[in-house]
Amino acid sequence: MNKAIIAKEFTEIVRDGRAIVLFGIVGLLLLLGLVTGFSTESTRSQTVFDAKVADAEVFNAQGAKNPHSAAHFSRMAHKPVAPFSAFDPGVSAYVGQVVWLEGHYRNPAMFRAAEDATELGRLENFSLAGVLILIIPLLVILLGYGSIAKEREQGTLRQIISSGTSLRSLLLGKFITVFSISFAFLVFTIVLAAVTSLFVFEASSQPFTDLFLRSVSLLFVYGLYTAFVTATTLFISAIVQEAKNSLLILLGLWTVMVVSLPRLSASIAEKVYPSPQSSEFWEAMDVRLSENRLDSSSAEYVAAERAVIERAFGKKLTESEIENLAINARGVRLEVSEVIDSEIYTAAYAELFKNYANQKNFRRLLSIFSPTIALQHLSQAFSGTDVNAHEHFSNEAERQRNKIVRVLNEELIINDSGENLRYLAPPEFWETVPEFEYEYPALKIAWRQSGADFFIVFAWALFSIVAMFWLGKGRLEV
């Protein structure tokens, strides 16, 4: 019986000219999203690669130079293009692309790509994920709003039921039809995005298995979301007397849940957990740094100094050995202050990211009114373009900064025995400074951080499917 219902539904959709036009429009939008997404991201990928090479060349061509001057010039940590950013750019255009690994300071990532975009881009996100989130529910609604309501209006619902078809079978058949059409769009889009990623971003060398697992994860959560929209559409179509009213209610829900709430939730979250003002953040940082400075005669400072010297020489040293060493005292002071300041920077940035996490949790709370919010979180997480991925990059860049500055300070400590910073490192020294090799966090970390979002989308899907089949137990007025 189900097969017959599904076949009938498919035939009706194929015969309906409007549906074909709709598929064409959705297909075109997805294609446009795909082309623009990949054109932008592949250019970015190449630019990052070129900039990285250029930065290494400039750093290595400094000639004879004092290591501390080199610590101020330092290196840049370039953020590579995320594994699935052409599918969902997430926040990557809003968080900066490069970190200046300068001595003394932990700088935030600079150059947000969005600053160079047109202001119209702020009205609507037109990435593939943006199109799927916005348009797929609309497609489902337009395919399904009249599924039951029209049958009732035309009197065919009574005929179908009296012919022995159970309500549950009818709903299941209609559900499978509408869901499979929308799911086909999802599969088409995500598979195409994955395949293109493999070819276009060869340079970023994302392992195939990682891309495959990310695709499957995306397909899974988008599939759950589509199941929710399909079940809700059929539920409304079943309980409302007229197809027109069903359409109006569903469009109202779409406007609220898909268009309005995600935007409003972000705005409200920023009001509830306001981001710090940059001037206040940096002023507070200065105060914390100066408060944390140790007296050079304190035991803590002496211990830090000793640790720095032992690390520079790569062995444990006795008190008398240290006293007899020909080392640059200023180099030691610089490295000790790096070590001490680093704790403050880490704590301050952790607080900043904690605030972003609070904002995300608040939005998550609001996703009890709209699973779209949770889906956006999941989509960005699996694409490697969420705030967590940026935090990971920022922390790795800081680790690299500490590494570079340490190498430069140790060069000074060991080689400059005077006090006046006169030592010039030889031109070939710069090539010994380690390169920044960044790898995006593994997918399993994204899953671990997105458990709550997944649960929300899953619960919405389950709840709507249960509600739909609950009607199928004969609670539907025919």
Next chain:
Amino acid sequence: MNAFDFMRYEWKLQFSSRAVFLVFLVFVSTLIYGGFAGKAERDARNAAIENHYRSVSTTMDSWLEDLRTLEQDDGSIDLPSLTGSAMDVIFASSLPQEPLSDFSIGQSDLLPFFGEISLKNPNIRLFSKYEFADPIGLALGNFDISKAVLLFLPLILIIFSFDVTSADRDSKRLGLILLQGINLRNFFWRRIFFRALIVIGVTCASAFAVMIYNAAGVTSDGRFAIFAVWMTFVVFYGAFWSVLIAVIASFNRSGEFNVLTLLGLWVGLTLIVPATSSSLAESLYPTPSRLTYLAEAREVENETRLSEPDVVNEFMLDHPELLVDVESQFPDYVSSAFLVTSTVDEATGPIISSFEEALGRREELVDVFKYFSPTIAVHSLFNEVTGTSGRRHNSYIMQARAFKANYAQLVGPNVIGKKPISAEFFENVPDFGFKEEPLGMRLGRGLKPIGFLLLIVFGLTMITNRQLMKISPVSS
């Protein structure tokens, strides 16, 4: 039935449905929330600007005090070694907030609106420490009353007016109404007008309340006038959508058909066309990558340091007066930093020009799309009128760079000569002041598309009237 009775009837008709009333309530709440969100953003921006000026002023007061002491010093006071160095001077700069900036956040949450101007930073790092904000909020586009109007006013108008005749048609009443000798055109337009009046009227009333409430604590110079301009655009936008709804409704098809068509138009005009035009503009006219800009700047910085004696010689050729003055007070690295910054700025000038060129071309392309979508046209005007457009922010950045270049020219000889500037000289250096483009000019750019869209409205009205004439008691 007079106009007042008609309006009362329409009001009752619309709000008798609990669902419609609820939707309307949500819409008004969204407008009011948008107003408050805009106010919060504006207040935060003002506070940030205030903090910035306070902090710069504190630093510079202390710098000036040291300099004055140095000028009166007989050598007995211990002052910082770089006292009076022009390289240590910092200027506060900001983009003034326009009177109605709470009505549209525009690009102000993303682009710089204040910053220190100092010779220590090359142009590329002039505004590199941006304001912190929730990245997801930025990505989704901050919410304000203008955005609420742009996105939701058309939807509410559609909900209120899509069934202007189809409700009667679907329930087979339209034929009966026509048989009573009612002038359909008159009846149709009165309904459209009163329904639009309710929606646009409530929108304007909510906006007015927000305008009054948000005025607390800010100077109201010109706020009312600019609000009137903003409101004019709201009325135009509402009128455009009302006429669009009218033309679809005049085809006398089912309510379902009307809703689907109008929804398609809404998705197309408010979401797809803006997003497509933005993507197209960015793909066709890409700006040079900032990473390339940075790489170029670093390369020049390195080369300048490596060939510093040559650069100094070149500078000396431009300023021979410095050759006779051998008395220097500051260490070499001060003049060295100045030379590096100036050379980097000069060398990366062409990249900045190509940024501006690409932005100009993008704007030209987007200007074309304004003729296709009232949302693009009105969105741009909202940002212009509230002073939060990308163009105004970019103008601020350019003016800040120009100010820095002028100051560098003014104090260059002193810095290269490693000498302090005098307190009198410093006091005569003008502060940064943003040169505003007159509002008339800003609006002028966006009025042509509005004129074109008004012509479309006129054309659609004619089509509607012709379609209405085709409706007869038999056909309905």
